[in-house]
Each structure stands twice: as structure tokens, then as C-alpha cells.
Amino acid sequence: EPEVTQTPSHQVTQMGQEVILRCVPISNHLYFYWYRQILGQKVEFLVSFYNNEISEKSEIFDDQFSVERPDGSNFTLKIRSTKLEDSAMYFCASRDTGGTYEQYFGPGTRLTVT
Amino acid sequence: GNSVTQMEGPVTLSEEAFLTINCTYTATGYPSLFWYVQYPGEGLQLLLKATKADDKGSNKGFEATYRKETTSFHLEKGSVQVSDSAVYFCALRRGGADGLTFGKGTHLIIQP
Numbered sequence A: 001e002p003e004v005t006q007t008p009s010h011q012v013t014q015m016g017q018e019v020i021l022r023c024v025p026i027s028n029h030l031y032f033y034w035y036r037q038i039l040g041q042k043v044e045f046l047v048s049f050y051n052n053e054i055s056e057k058s059e060i061f062d063d064q065f066s067v068e069r070p071d072g073s074n075f076t077l078k079i080r081s082t083k084l085e086d087s088a089m090y091f092c093a094s095r096d097t098g099g100t101y102e103q104y105f106g107p108g109t110r111l112t113v114t
Numbered sequence B: 001g002n003s004v005t006q007m008e009g010p011v012t013l014s015e016e017a018f019l020t021i022n023c024t025y026t027a028t029g030y031p032s033l034f035w036y037v038q039y040p041g042e043g044l045q046l047l048l049k050a051t052k053a054d055d056k057g058s059n060k061g062f063e064a065t066y067r068k069e070t071t072s073f074h075l076e077k078g079s080v081q082v083s084d085s086a087v088y089f090c091a092l093r094r095g096g097a098d099g100l101t102f103g104k105g106t107h108l109i110i111q112p
Helices: none
Strands: A005-007 A010-013 A019-024 A031-037 A043-050 A053-057 A065-068 A075-079 A088-095 A109-113 B003-006 B011-014 B019-021 B023-026 B032-038 B044-050 B056-059 B062-065 B075-077 B086-093 B106-111
Touching: A005 A088, A010 A019, A019 A031, A019 A088, A019 A109, A043 A065, A043 A075, A075 A088, B003 B086, B011 B019, B019 B106, B023 B032, B023 B086, B032 B062, B044 B062
Parallel strands: A010 A109, B011 B106
Antiparallel strands: A005 A019, A019 A075, A031 A043, A031 A088, A043 A053, A065 A075, A088 A109, B003 B023, B019 B075, B032 B044, B032 B086, B044 B056, B056 B062, B062 B075, B086 B106
């Protein structure tokens, strides 16, 4: 069964450094998403991406964040200058163009900012 | 704004017990409602969904009914198994939007 994959599973970085989290969505999907979950809190929507542009973003997704689909298979989330409060689990998701709106999630990348 | 509230966990039950995990929501318009499950070390998987009032979603013995009058989408299962131990997330998708709004998740522990 096709699945969304994410790398790395755990990333440790120092405050102020740039990080790139990588995702490989399901191959025939055209909508891509990033969510995050700070430990003990809700899963929060960050951004959705379709047709090579951001289609929706939350208040969390400020200028420190960017997304890119650099090739036909990867979808990345970049955090330019990490803060301690960026420590969280980051989930990538994708879906097809059908009417079910079912999003398929990856296993997540745990980002720890020290 | 939109929000989802779930009962706090962990919820600990014995095998074959009846399960209810409460979920209520606040949203404008007529959202679609979802339950996702996360097993240890895995991503969130869609368990069931309902797209309009009075719809009942069901899968793997789990059920939830979209109740507009009480703005609720409670998850139920008649007889739980140890393999149902996981974290369960209630979520909504507002009409016209794409991002999901999640609750905090409820950790379910089933003891043999």
C-alpha cells in the first residue's frame, strides 16, 4: 500500500539554525500539507500546497517557514532560523483530487531545538 | 474560530469493554468530521468520517454519528481489543478550507 514517508525521523538542531524537513507524498497525490504537534498539545495545521503554490496557511506559518516541491517526488518544509518553541513533531500529509478529502499522513519528524 | 474538544486521557479499559470517546466541535457552517488513529511509531490514519448531519461513519467496529444539534461526533466501539490501544484524534474540515482542525488526542489503553 502506498504511504507518505518523512525524513529524518528525528532532527536535533541549535537555535538559530536552518532546518529542512523532507517528505515524499503518495505518488499520484496533488495536495500536500504540513502539520505540527508540540508535545502534549493539539495537532496544528501549518500549510497546504497545490499546483506549486500555497493554497492555505495558518497564523503559525510566518516568514520563518517556507515550503517547496523541488522535484516530482519531494515536498519540503524549511524553517529559516529555528527557535526553542519550534520543537515539535512535524507531520506531512497528502491527498488526491477526489471528493473524499482524505489526507494520508506520514509518521512524522521529531524536531528538537536546543 | 474552529475548534475541537476531546475528553482527556489516558483512557484505560479492559478487553471487551464498551468504549466512548467524546468529541465536540465549534465551527461555522457545516464542517466534515473525522476520527484519526495513531498507533505507536506510525502516522495518523483515517478511521472514519462523516460529511453531513446525522451521517454515521463506521470502520473496524468503530462508529461515530454527526450530531449537529449537540455539535458532537463521539467515537464508540462495542467491544475493544488490546490492538485498539492507540491515540485517537477527532478533527474537522471546514467547508471551503483544506486544513484540518484537530483535538488534542485521547490515549486509549486496553488491558488484557
